[in-house]
Amino acid sequence: xxxxxxxxxxxxxxxxxxxxxxxxxxxxxxxxxxxxxxxxxxxxxxxxxxxxxxxxxxxxxxxxxxxxxxxxxxxxxxxxxxxxxxxxxxxxxxxxxxxxxxxxxxxxxxxxxxxxxxxxxxxxxxxxxxxxxxxxxxxxxxxxxxxxxxxxxxxxxxxxxxxxxxxxxxxxxxxxxxxxxxxxxxxxxxxxxxxxxxxxxxxxxxxxxxxxxxxxxxxxxxxxxxxxxxxxxxxxxxxxxxxxxxxxxxxxxxxxxxxxxxxxxxxxxxxxxxxxxxxxxxxxxxxxxxxxxxxxxxxxxxxxxxxxxxxxxxxxxxxxxxxxxxxxxxxxxxxxxxxxxxxxxxxxxxxxxxxxxxxxxxxxxxxxxxxxxxxxxxxxxxxxxxxxxxxxxxxxxxxxxxxxxxxxxxxxxxxxxxxxxxxxxxxxxxxxxxxxxxxxxxxxxxxxxxxxxxxxxxx
Ligand SMILES: Cc1cc2nc3c(=O)[nH]c(=O)nc-3n(C[C@H](O)[C@H](O)[C@H](O)COP(=O)(O)OP(=O)(O)OC[C@H]3O[C@@H](n4cnc5c(N)ncnc54)[C@H](O)[C@@H]3O)c2cc1C
Numbered sequence: 003x004x005x006x007x008x009x010x011x012x013x014x015x016x017x018x019x020x021x022x023x024x025x026x027x028x029x030x031x032x033x034x035x036x037x038x039x040x041x042x043x044x045x046x047x048x049x050x051x052x053x054x055x056x057x058x059x060x061x062x063x064x065x066x067x068x069x070x071x072x073x074x075x076x077x078x079x080x081x082x083x084x085x086x087x088x089x090x091x092x093x094x095x096x097x098x099x100x101x102x103x104x105x106x107x108x109x110x111x112x113x114x115x116x117x118x119x120x121x122x123x124x125x126x127x128x129x130x131x132x133x134x135x136x137x138x139x140x141x142x143x144x145x146x147x148x149x150x151x152x153x154x155x156x157x158x159x160x161x162x163x164x165x166x167x168x169x170x171x172x173x174x175x176x177x178x179x180x181x182x183x184x185x186x187x188x189x190x191x192x193x194x195x196x197x198x199x200x201x202x203x204x205x206x207x208x209x210x211x212x213x214x215x216x217x218x219x220x221x222x223x224x225x226x227x228x229x230x231x232x233x234x235x236x237x238x239x240x241x242x243x244x245x246x247x248x249x250x251x252x253x254x255x256x257x258x259x260x261x262x263x264x265x266x267x268x269x270x271x272x273x274x275x276x277x278x279x280x281x282x283x284x285x286x287x288x289x290x291x292x293x294x295x296x297x298x299x300x301x302x303x304x305x306x307x308x309x310x311x312x313x314x315x316x317x318x319x320x321x322x323x324x325x326x327x328x329x330x331x332x333x334x335x336x337x338x339x340x341x342x343x344x345x346x347x348x349x350x351x352x353x354x355x356x357x358x359x360x361x362x363x364x365x366x367x368x369x370x371x372x373x374x375x376x377x378x379x380x381x382x383x384x385x386x387x388x389x390x391x392x393x394x395x396x397x398x399x400x401x402x403x404x405x406x407x408x409x410x411x412x413x414x415x416x417x418x419x420x421x422x423x424x425x426x427x428x429x430x431x432x433x434x435x436x437x438x439x440x441x442x443x444x445x446x447x448x449x450x451x452x453x454x455x456x457x458x459x460x461x
Pocket of ligand 1: 069070071072073074075076079080082091110130131132133136137138140141142143144145146147148192193195197198199200317419420
């Protein structure tokens with residue numbers, strides 16, 4: 003493929019179905035080892051806004067519906083659709099920091115890891131996604147529940163401006179004061195967004211001088227007591243503490259406990275000093291269940307890079323995944339007790355449930371001017387993680403059983419970034435308040451009246 007696409011002509015740059023490079027381009031568009039059986043007519047990898055506009059012009063003139071990909075981390079493989087043109091933005095991965103204004107400008111394919119590495123030397127930080135390889139494109143468009151989001155808010159709250167190429171091929175700037183309706187949609191619409199974002203400008207935070215973490219792990223049989231204690235402790239902790247419960251299908255034997263499923267509680271404090279971090283972690287560290295812990299980690303210093311390294315091992319590459327989310331009006335205690343029984347029967351010992359307690363600030367002001375919204379008191383994500391293709395069906399079924407156990411009435415909401423878009427025709431709609439969903443439909447009709455772009459993936 004040529005390095006740059008000639009202006010006004012993308013014919014030579016297309017990788018068409020049947021071309022030698024097509025299978026690699028198709029499979030490489032999705033990070034999940036489980037590749038959807040969906041086949042675009044062609045893939046193109048633009049290197050500039052003009053290239054994107056040319057690709058859109060080509061798609062319109064050839065009647066090809068457009069799908070967009072930044073880092074390919076959507077669990078359902080949303081960038082891969084049948085037919086049409088896939089615009090793969092992986093070449094737009096620049097990442098520049100301006101310490102004077104505490105801002106960064108990024109291409110959509112830059113990853114959280116890229117951003118952390120660029121910010122560290124300037125003493126700046128950002129609520130990057132928990133896993134290092136997640137690209138900012140789909141993450142920011144979905145809302146972005148990242149490190150320290152409980153204090154800093156969802157990552158999209160720090161998006162100051164986007165540059166986007168619209169369905170009619172115009173390159174527009176969007177901010178609170180310019181194309182404000184598209185800007186608001188870009189803060190939460192996720193895999194149903196109706197323009198191609200080619201750049202983000204982000205506001206940054208001072209790097210917390212002391213980041214400390216502590217954790218404790220218990221047999222899953224303790225799920226009820228551990229959850230009640232941990233959720234109470236998490237809610238007592240100041241907003242700079244991020245607390246998550248992790249339920250795992252398997253855990254190794256220790257001197258005091260046989261191998262089996264586990265529940266862990268991990269808390270991380272993002273503070274100006276070590277003393278403040280230790281004080282902030284005290285409610286979680288003062289664990290009333292210490293006697294039944296399989297293992298405990300005393301509070302110790304960490305960093306965004308180290309947190310990324312740890313989280314990266316939860317989601318190993320080259321595995322097969324299915325994931326789904328739930329916002330619920332029920333307590334964590336009720337949800338996790340019901341899920342624990344099904345978790346123990348997981349076909350894969352690598353599968354897990356992640357339940358971050360109160361993952362975003364409670365103040366409504368932190369969530370203004372965005373379509374991302376927390377849709378319940380409790381939030382969790384369930385991941386089926388396996389590597390044997392023969393076990394695809396069993397793992398997909400298990401995930402649905404887990405979600406049915408968590409939400410038997412089917413009344414819960416979803417978080418669009420990680421929801422199983424193919425589980426239900428209404429998974430996307432149920433990721434928004436009714437008013438935001440209706441507004442998104444109006445904006446889609448205004449900005450993409452001819453449906454140049456695919457909308458949300460459905461079963
Ligand atoms: C290992 C792992 C860990 C994760 N951890 C977190 C986490 O901690 N917090 C969190 O909030 N989420 C997390 N996620 C979910 C993640 O935020 C979403 O999957 C997100 O879509 C990833 O961005 P992406 O650019 O790779 O998406 P892609 O798969 O490339 O794109 C998904 C969809 O988003 C739209 N899109 C993407 N880029 C653009 C663009 N530039 N312009 C227009 N539309 C676009 C398209 O509709 C596309 O189909 C995680 C995912 C994985 C795989």
